[in-house]
Amino acid sequence: MSLTDLDPELDPPAEDLDPAETRRLRRWRLVLGAPAEHPDCALDAAGLALDSALDALYGEQERGAGLGGSAPRVARWLGDIREHFPVPIVRVLQRDAMERLGLKRLLLEPELMQGLEPDVHLAATLVSLAHVMPAKAKDTARIVVRRVVEDLERRLSEPMRAAVLGSLDRSVRNHRPRHSEIDWPRTIRANLRHWQPELRTVIPERLLGHGRRRSGLRDIVVAIDQSGSMAASVVYASLFAAVMASLRAVNTRLVAFDTNIVDLSDQLADPVDVLFGVQLGGGTDINRAVAYCEKLIERPEDTIFVLISDLIEGGVREQLLSRCARLHAAGVTCVALLALSDEGRPCFDAEIAAALSALGIPAFACTPELFPGLMATAIEKRDVGQWAAQQGLVTTRAAQG
Numbered sequence: 001m002s003l004t005d006l007d008p009e010l011d012p013p014a015e016d017l018d019p020a021e022t023r024r025l026r027r028w029r030l031v032l033g034a035p036a037e038h039p040d041c042a043l044d045a046a047g048l049a050l051d052s053a054l055d056a057l058y059g060e061q062e063r064g065a066g067l068g069g070s071a072p073r074v075a076r077w078l079g080d081i082r083e084h085f086p087v088p089i090v091r092v093l094q095r096d097a098m099e100r101l102g103l104k105r106l107l108l109e110p111e112l113m114q115g116l117e118p119d120v121h122l123a124a125t126l127v128s129l130a131h132v133m134p135a136k137a138k139d140t141a142r143i144v145v146r147r148v149v150e151d152l153e154r155r156l157s158e159p160m161r162a163a164v165l166g167s168l169d170r171s172v173r174n175h176r177p178r179h180s181e182i183d184w185p186r187t188i189r190a191n192l193r194h195w196q197p198e199l200r201t202v203i204p205e206r207l208l209g210h211g212r213r214r215s216g217l218r219d220i221v222v223a224i225d226q227s228g229s230m231a232a233s234v235v236y237a238s239l240f241a242a243v244m245a246s247l248r249a250v251n252t253r254l255v256a257f258d259t260n261i262v263d264l265s266d267q268l269a270d271p272v273d274v275l276f277g278v279q280l281g282g283g284t285d286i287n288r289a290v291a292y293c294e295k296l297i298e299r300p301e302d303t304i305f306v307l308i309s310d311l312i313e314g315g316v317r318e319q320l321l322s323r324c325a326r327l328h329a330a331g332v333t334c335v336a337l338l339a340l341s342d343e344g345r346p347c348f349d350a351e352i353a354a355a356l357s358a359l360g361i362p363a364f365a366c367t368p369e370l371f372p373g374l375m376a377t378a379i380e381k382r383d384v385g386q387w388a389a390q391q392g393l394v395t396t397r398a399a400q401g
Helices: 019-032 045-058 068-084 087-100 103-108 120-128 135-171 184-190 228-245 271-275 286-296 317-329 350-358 368-379 384-390 396-400
Strands: 218-225 250-257 261-263 303-308 333-340 363-366
Touching: 019 045, 120 135, 120 228, 135 228, 135 271, 135 368, 218 228, 218 286, 228 250, 228 271, 228 303, 228 333, 228 368, 250 286, 261 286, 286 303, 286 317, 303 368, 317 333, 317 350, 333 350, 333 368, 350 363, 363 368, 368 384
Parallel strands: 218 250, 218 303, 303 333, 333 363
Antiparallel strands: 250 261
């Protein structure tokens, strides 16, 4: 079917088309879909992106009524529509998605949800739809998201706690430990030259101790990009931030951003509350987010700033790089994570990533299992870029070389 089939008046000769008529034809093309394709109303890149988002929901092809294996696609789509449409239209599309993709039926019948395996993308999808769900469905969604969070906590929280506390013990030197604070294995290794054969023992010349646990040995600021492509990263980052916030030895702040900024630090007692406080999808103003985080930093040399973003900036690039350079120069340990997820190498802005790398700020993607090791390295003030290379993570510096 073409536009001529629908209405001959919509298809005048190309040379007679004025801009207003062209816009009208393109709107019809978006309404009617690919069957209405016509040379006089061909879509540009932005139009094709709109068409793809609409076709995913209203296309004629058969689509499964469930989350299951399609959850990553659904989560990305929910983010994409916020980039292409104003808020009132987004809400209409999301409500239609609840019906047409079968999500509402799943949520209103909790027994159907029991058959779904806990999955990060499932959690991201439910969080994205939270504000258009009926109250009953939202209650079910929270239960399902909590299942996902609890599953991740069983797998990741203890390695995270052990890595952070262990690294703090190693990074804070204690040369005059009390008896209960002596690190005997390290003390013996350091004093082996003082072995006394006749006594069959080591006489330690110096004692090495565990670091005394004080509150706030390190300040950690995590800024997480809420754009659609970062859905899985948001889930993992929220969990890890909640785990770190439970440790008195570190002060943890979590900031979520798109073109707006939400400080979720006061909700870190419950990762589920954190997740339902984010708004997945939309534009991105990283510069504005970094400016906000910069104000939170009071002890630069004892602060770790983790920016989790694909670096696709909608704000002012020059200011973003200038702020990051200032933080790095002040002694802040800065890391740019292009993704915190189980997926492969993400799509990201290579130019900004390379610029950060040139400033001495490593930029790479990281899996959840490796994140505790990353934080331990940062807490001990070791070279994070070198650590990433040792783990086989592709840094922008390595990619360029």
